[in-house]
Amino acid sequence: MLLVRKGARPAFAAGALLLLATACATPQTGSSEMSRWRSQAERVEIVRDDWGIAHITGKADADAVFGMIYAQAEDDFNRIETNYLVSLGRLAEAEGEAAIWQDLRARLYMDPGDLQARWAAAPSWLKQLTQAWADGLNFFLATHPDVRPRAITRFEPWMALSFTEGSIGGDIERIDLAALQAFYGGKGRALAAVQSAGGEDLEPRGSNGFAIAPSNTKGGHALLLINPHTSFFFRAEQQVTSGEGLNAYGAATWGQFFIYQGFNPKAGWMHTSSGVDVVDEFLEAVEQGPAGLRYRHGNGVKPVATLPVTLRYRAADGTMATRTFETYRTHHGPIVREQGGKWVAFAMMHKPVEALEQSYLRTKATDFASFRAVAERKANSSNNTIFADSKGEIAYLHPQFIPVRDPRFDYTKPVDGSDPRADWRGVHRLEDAPHLLNPANGWIQNTNNWPYSSAGPNSPRAADYPAYMDTFGENARGRHAVSLLGARRDFTLDRLRDSAFDSWQPGFVTLVPTLVAAFDSLPASPRKTRLTEPMGLLRDWDHRWSAESVPTTIAVFWADRLMQDLPEDLRARRNQLPENLAAQTTAAQKLVALEDALARLTREFGRWRTPWGEINRFQRRTGDIVQPFSDAAPSIAVPFPSALWGSLASFGAKPYPGTSKWYGTSGNSFVAIVEFGPRVRARAVSAGGQSGDPKSPHFNDQAQLYADGTFRPVYFHPDELAGHVARRYRPGS
Template identity: 40%
Template sequence: MQRLFTLFPVLLTIGFVQAQSFTPGEIAQLQQQARRITIVKDTWGVPHVYTKTDADAVFGMMYVQCEEFFEKVENTLITRLGRQAEVEGEREVYQDLWARTFIDSTRAQQLYRQTPKWLRKLCDAYAAGINFYMISHPAKKPKLISRVEPWMVLMNNIPSFTNSNITEWEFRQFYSKDAGLSLSYQLDVHTEFYQEAGGSNGWALAPSKTRGKNAMLLINPHSEFYGRLEIHLVSKQGLNSYGAPFLGQFNIFQGFNDFCGWMHPITLSDAKDLYAETVEKKDGKYSYRYNGELRGVDSSRITVKYKKGNELLSKTFTVYRTHHGPVVAVRDKKWVTLKSTDANIELLGVHWKKMKSKSFEEFQSTIGKRVMVGNNIIYADRKGNIAYWHGNYVPKRNPSYDWKRPVDGSTDATEWQGTHDLSEIPHYINPANGWVQNCNSTPLYGAGTFDTLMSRKPAYMLPDGHTPRAMNAVRLLNKLQNATIDDVITAAHDPFLPNAERFIPTLIKAFDAHPADSIFTKLSGPIQALRNWDFRTDTTSIATTLGVMWVEKLIPLNVARLKKPIANEENYSVTNGANLSTDFMTPKEQLMLLLQVIEELKKEFGTWEVPWGSINRFQRIKEGDTFSDSRPSWAVTAAPGPLGSLNAYSTRKVPQAKARYGVNGNTFVAVIEFGKTLKAKTILTGGASTDPTSPHFTDQVKGYINGQFKEIFFYKKDVMNNAERIYRPGE
């Protein structure tokens, strides 16, 4: 019987990984490049990188990332390389196998050799900036990666489990068993996954809606805290871009230049599909049916190393593929393959070129390459243009199939028929209403009212629900007239919670139907607090605490009702609040949830009358530390996104603390006005520094909480007049 993996020890000892030494010549070359770069940190600690060439700007970008987030930068490399288990142990073996199934170092090196010369220079500078940081900071010991190679940045297109509608559990089950046995393996339909929805808000206002008669852009990503850096890159090759990169990447993902700005909310209109393959085994070989014929299943061997004690062991897997892609699971006795796009080089190039776009036509031509997966685009520019494209790389599919779940892999009727042109996907360019918005929501309300023309697009282009954040955005944007930057900031922090207004009245109605029930007499006080609530979050509001905690309890109940296996499109539309419901619940069940909230509050605080600011806190701690009620913290007005809070703020409860502390939500937020002179205000979670002893560790906390943004320094004269430190890499 063929085994999927073998286990054997590797003759290495875990501990300090011997660095690949750099030659004196290499070090001298890196030092020479570093001398060409000037880094200016302003009075907020924001780095501005000035260089002659784009490549040197990339060097400076990666050096600065390492200054604040070296461990996280290294972690991104380890994850991409599929080597997490060498650091974290056996539990990460299947995460590594997943990554290596889609790209490995051999493939990445091939891509590097195929990369255009201009882009290869940026890849070289990417590696050089990180390597120089390690050389100039020998006390900062890497966990695993002692030398970065330029091809590593091209490992940038690995799909996630969740966004591929696959669970790690399924993938693990398939590759931890014999393939023959797996043919009869059935998905455990009781296995559920529930993860809190992330997201983003992107708005663009036309000149007709602003006081200065200039277009404006709101960049408001919601993500895990401290995974972004605010930075400004300037080169004499036409680069002048400000914004936030993902750590470990050298492009500014959400940002702006002196002509235009771009925002990328997450979309479910993606380019990853599952195929159900009919597989047969004969003479020890696997084949699959396609158009009435049998085709051989391809296979390859992948060895994954993992740490166990002081040893480095390994498992070798046989990974299977059809022409659709790698086998990732088995359901209903059929192997499931995942089809995705492999546009690593093009993706890297598009993200860089849009940073340097100087006209609407140039920007549109760049994104017209259609290689971005899972991202919408909100755009504004100096000429007054605003735009919104829903998705980017969208394959042409047979609309009669349900693409949320595996489609029949045995017929060419399910093959992609090329990709939709940019003009074919849902989009708005300079709409008459004067604004566009996307809050991880359907494009049908992207310009306010329901768009009947857009609704005729194929269903696979429209999987996103109408999130309560989008409802809130439409309500506010319809009111904005003669808007200033501060007006947009105020609107983006509006405390109204649409899903509270939607669901709390049903809870009150449930109580009114049981006034004499002895079980619920203890709810009379809480219900009265909710009756008096205006559904606006406030740190002094007890009703906010009750309402938020009660609505949060609805989410896992709704997830549990979804068809199994759960599709991400359906799961996300529940966890982001779009498709929440109480219709399946009896009045008594709704009241019992409120009783649970009351009992939890009494257990922690001795009373149910807990103001929102007492339980909803911000605390910045050193990496590796744990939240604690004994450390300084701040009350936060913002609420979780599923309630419809535009100012999204999600918290975590830890055993040793009564309060809940923020971990996800607004990160780098910016509002930009594109006039003859660019104006912008931004805020960053906590502050620009990761050093607890730095004044920039918490100097933006109050502004972050209260919606009081800082004015940025964009022009070099202003940067130098507000310089706190000027240096070169290595100094």
């Protein structure tokens, strides 16, 4: 059985007194404000189950938001604050001047004055929710004086508009920090090729989402797989319910007041990072005019807008200092670098109010029609959506913010900003983008691959859409998913789980035979004799991972070494990496890479015959956002490897300074399987545990389940939660 239960624990008394003395108030908090927070706390109940997961109930939606963010802060305030330090452009206030370029990048879009104006004009219901969000965080700080924020000592409701989608990174991260520093750092604006700091990271970030129609399930109900691949501990698992129709369960990115990937009693949604091109760069011909800087556009010129940005940063002596930058923008967007003597303007979606509306309202959708109506706000630029509901409908939506562009231009490169034909011409209608509703094959998948295999033979056709609708192409996970989903029509929750953890790696099916061919072409020699035994293991391998698998170890170490021989532009195409390694490296390179991999294994582990589970490890020692690792500390074997090679279950691991073992920091994070019958039921597992506090029993209590691919029951309904209540309380108690 792949279902586990924990024993019930006694509930605490519901009427615990609130510890809300005025002495708890911060210097910025008045007694009237504390009184208002106390009143709202009385309208909220938080129930912690025996996995530490918070089930929040509020009288109104705003009350539920208040309790939801309060519970998140209890679990990991550090991650909440850090997310907003990043999104607001205030990270240097905590981490010093080195972070100032990341802050400048954020402030090119997230100007406090602009966000405040947008908040003031927002719908009243959204202002109420953001006010409750800020109140919940401020109430937490007021009642937890031992929690010391690094920089944000008070949250304001408009701040929620800086972080609205919940996805990994965001479009803004495509602005190269080194290039931005070269342009605005006073070191000259001529720029050849500048790479971002931090080195190369090929590990896939994205997710898997499957929707199965009732026709392909044993029980006649739609099923949904929610399988985000993110950095670990990136989201909290919560249930949030109100008397106004809110009842959503799933993963909420730390600091946000909506369930980003999850389900409600009638519908579920899974987001995967999309390959649609929605971010463009425009080459601007800037010149000095009598009245200031201007740039060419068509037959005329336009003024370059300027905006001073002042950033605070923590100096080496701990005091606060400031730096002010004069930033520039055209009608295409802010200037982010220079190329070939021209300035480069960056264009992306910037609809913070609409994005926050869409992210929240879709959690209350009860069927595809209502979900799609919310999507008409067209404020999701980065995520595909896989959907299922209790009516038996399954659907796929491409991102809804997709600029209409002239197909004569190649928008994968900077385009001529002086040519008006290159300008964006509005946003595509939802029906203009790849989409699916109830395909005849009875399933939908996306694995950060193109949408043109999302439903097998019933998929959208690439020829029907502009090239910019996808830049990813197919990947090994996509081929894996299509082979699994098309092979059966009797899916259950258990069989859906088995599919999500199927151990086949089709990338190695492509790659390993090329090494076998290179080996077979060698003449008889001592070299061939030395390689015969490991090559025999690879030749007979079924390309499946397991903790005991030695061929998995050899193949992963070999491919890791072989990547060094691949040109950088091909290495960056992660979806096609197995094919490019097979075709774009020579037989000699493949054999040398194998020898180097075997020598490395012998050097670091004492033998090349090392089972994969002895190398690939999960370890969580501290609550730090950047985790430390040690071979001397306890860790857990994880059988599934990187998704690069086609494994659907993903574990992005590598060695760190002072370690030989590889430790994971990304991949499977929150994973859930959901059945939409007359009564929704679900199972889930999260990496590590719910709490960011190493002293909490829920810091690492799911680690072994995670490594085993074992799911625990989700206590969605009150009768399921009964008997599993560890604590029942109100915020502040």
